[in-house]
Amino acid sequence: MKNLLLGLVFLLSINSFAQSDSIFIRNIYDEALERGEAYENLRSLCKDVGARITGSAEAEMAVKWGEKLLKSYHFDKVYLQEIQVPHWERGTKEAAWIEDEQGNIYKLKVMALGMSVGTNGLLTGEVIQFDDMEALQEADPSTIKDKIVFLNDAFNQKYIRTFQAYGACYPQRGAGAAEAGKLGAKAVVIRSLASSNDDHPHTGTLRYDSVGVRIPAAAMSTNDANVLANWIKKGKVTLRLEMDCKTLPDVTSYNVIAEITGKDKKIITWGGHLDSWDVGEGAHDDGAGIAHSIEALRLLKKMNYKPQHTLRCVLFMNEENGNMGGKTYAKWCKENKENHIVAIESDRGGFLPTGFDVRGTEEQVKFVQQFKNLLYDFHLFKFGAGYGGVDIGPLMDEYPDMMQLGMTINSQRYFDYHHSEADVFESVNKRELELGAAAMATMIYLLDKNIK
Numbered sequence: 001m002k003n004l005l006l007g008l009v010f011l012l013s014i015n016s017f018a019q020s021d022s023i024f025i026r027n028i029y030d031e032a033l034e035r036g037e038a039y040e041n042l043r044s045l046c047k048d049v050g051a052r053i054t055g056s057a058e059a060e061m062a063v064k065w066g067e068k069l070l071k072s073y074h075f076d077k078v079y080l081q082e083i084q085v086p087h088w089e090r091g092t093k094e095a096a097w098i099e100d101e102q103g104n105i106y107k108l109k110v111m112a113l114g115m116s117v118g119t120n121g122l123l124t125g126e127v128i129q130f131d132d133m134e135a136l137q138e139a140d141p142s143t144i145k146d147k148i149v150f151l152n153d154a155f156n157q158k159y160i161r162t163f164q165a166y167g168a169c170y171p172q173r174g175a176g177a178a179e180a181g182k183l184g185a186k187a188v189v190i191r192s193l194a195s196s197n198d199d200h201p202h203t204g205t206l207r208y209d210s211v212g213v214r215i216p217a218a219a220m221s222t223n224d225a226n227v228l229a230n231w232i233k234k235g236k237v238t239l240r241l242e243m244d245c246k247t248l249p250d251v252t253s254y255n256v257i258a259e260i261t262g263k264d265k266k267i268i269t270w271g272g273h274l275d276s277w278d279v280g281e282g283a284h285d286d287g288a289g290i291a292h293s294i295e296a297l298r299l300l301k302k303m304n305y306k307p308q309h310t311l312r313c314v315l316f317m318n319e320e321n322g323n324m325g326g327k328t329y330a331k332w333c334k335e336n337k338e339n340h341i342v343a344i345e346s347d348r349g350g351f352l353p354t355g356f357d358v359r360g361t362e363e364q365v366k367f368v369q370q371f372k373n374l375l376y377d378f379h380l381f382k383f384g385a386g387y388g389g390v391d392i393g394p395l396m397d398e399y400p401d402m403m404q405l406g407m408t409i410n411s412q413r414y415f416d417y418h419h420s421e422a423d424v425f426e427s428v429n430k431r432e433l434e435l436g437a438a439a440m441a442t443m444i445y446l447l448d449k450n451i452k
């Protein structure tokens, strides 16, 4: 009943859009495209700070960077929110070789998966391949004992939205080590979660079972996964793996927050994540979301917009390997008895925006779809039920009646860069990034104005 009522309030709030809305949105886009600061801010985050895995010196610098930048815009409030975060380090050794029965040797391009344990010297074992997680789960444990499991699930090229292909392959990275460990394997190596055949491994976090044995896990480039699969077709293959990555004690870090105070006590949150993986520069993931989020608040202030609800931009820490920023933020909001109505996330890269996924009731989806005609000329046309984002996810657990939105982009190239050394500033297009920032500002404006 409560949901239904909320839905009605949403639906009844829009009678028609005033001409002033069109003009306001046009002005947001003009400012973003002619005098935008998102691109320079992203350059600075990528080049002056660099890759910023949670717990690293770079992550600490990123917090300072974000706080100083937000303060320079003179928003109503800028503050840090203390959180405890995991601290995993890749270490200095990261190598793997395969050897066939004739003694031929080939060096694989590998990277440890985030949170993996090290190999404690050189680890050697015979490789056993599985084409997906289901095949591994159905295998006879005696065939796996003391072997190195190779998970070779490739992206399904038929999906139009590459996030669907990523989601389908995700279990081999997230749960491959836990599953293979349970079955007695020594280590696990996976095919990188990437759209294309390329030469760089794509990292990402894994999750061990809290009780199970912890075995080392690494990703290899998609090209090398094809090489290994071909070798296995011809006979027995031995793999040698050396990694000295490790997990250190938790450290203190921060979410960085800025606000424009509203007329009432309701809150609209949006953001991206400030941490990234430790390779490349975290440009698309999620430097772009950070640049979008900061620029959205700057644009609304520049328009001299006086919001109905408090507008709060959050630069979340630790999305990649623990989501402690998102979890702590949600808990803190609830404890402070705040009233949250909407949250929006940008964490799908700095590509051309296409619309917004809506996580909520059918009424809430319909409510957002009413903006369609107004936004078509700005290349925003996709408004349907979908996912919000990892950072804002825990907020939904505390406020089940709220609505969450995830900005969608043209996803065709995202998984060429994702979690790899290729995710650098130069891979982001200036106009596409600026259009994303303007789309965020526009959606925040429309939600603020039309949700009572």
Ligand SMILES: [Zn+2]
Binding pocket: 273, 285, 286, 319, 347
């Ligand atoms: Zn991300």
